[in-house]
Amino acid sequence: MSLDRVQGLPGHEAWGGRLEALAGHPGPLWIFGETGTGVSTLGAWLAGTSGRAFLDDADRLSEDDLLAWLDANPRGVLGAHLDPEAPARAxxxxxxxxxxxxxxxxxxxxxxRCFWTLAREEAVAPPLPPALAALPCPGNLRGLRNRLVRWRLLGQLPEDPAPRLPLDQDDLAANLHALERLLLHRALRRAYGNRLEAAKRMGVSRRHLYLLIARHGDPVRGEAPTHEGPKRLRRSQHSRNPLHP
Structure with a gap:
């Protein structure tokens, strides 16, 4: 495991200076974190650097098996996703x-930094849409990598994890327009840009789908809207802003 991979982990700027102390610690190490934070990467690097045994996915073993492994490897490195204070492994x-x-x-x-490190590893060349590196990112580094792979293979952007409608106003036309956009973009993403499949998902004709795309754009193909929207929306905008042309 190369040091470059370790330097590409989240928060390395803050904790990277402790690597030497970790590698030189005389006892066993419990490296833990959420899925995709680089537990396996750091654990393997520490084990290889200091000549220790490495046990990945330590969570999968019973506590008795873990104690036996530590008896056999008193300077071992364990990678886990459980907090060390979890009762089952304490x-x-x-x-x-x-x-x-x-x-x-x-x-x-x-x-x-993590995003561009992964982009180089996956041979995904710029320019890249900013949405690929946007937070939140479920799965952490694994999620970032999956976004890059889906973009390279399918041209697919990540789905908004928490789409919000403008329900702060009592404007039916504006809210219906926003809901229409949310459903269209979700269908296009889930269909990986296949418009016929997206139309089937939405229960509309292909002609209707193209009308919706003209209003709201296509996030998969990166197409911007080309139509102002239905008359009811334009009337609503005009009533809220009399100076609107």
Whole structure:
């Protein structure tokens, strides 16, 4: 495992200076964090650097098996997603020096660096849509990698994890327009840009789908809207803003 891979993990700017101390610790290490934060990467690097045994996915073993492994490997490195204070692993983890890796949300300054590191690994060339590196990112580094792969293979952008409608106003036309856009873009993304499939998902004709795309654009193909929207929306906008042309 190369140091470059370790330097590409979330929050490395903050904790990278502790690597030497971790590698030189005389006892076992419990490296943990959420899925996709780089537990396996850091654990393998520490084990290889200091000549230790490495046990990945330590969560999958019973506590008795973990205690037996630690007896056989008193300077071993364990990778886990469970907190060391979790009751099911507390006795085994209490023998270890615990180190937690942060998530991308906890280390937002790392997102762009992690993103471009993964882009180089996946041979995805710029320019790339900003939405690919946007937070939140379920799955952390794994989620970022999956976004890049889907973009390279399918031209698919990530779906908005928490789409919001403008329900702060009592304007039916505006809210219907926003809901229409949300459903269209979700159908296009789930159909990986296949418009016939998107039309079937929405229960509309292909002609109707193209009308909706003209109003709202296509996030998969990166097409912007080319139509102002239905008359009811334009009337609503005009009533709220008399100076609107």
């Amino acid at each position: 006795r085994a983890a209490s023998r270890c020096l615990a180190f937690r890796l942060p998530t991308l949300e906890e280390a937002p300054d790392s997102v762009q």
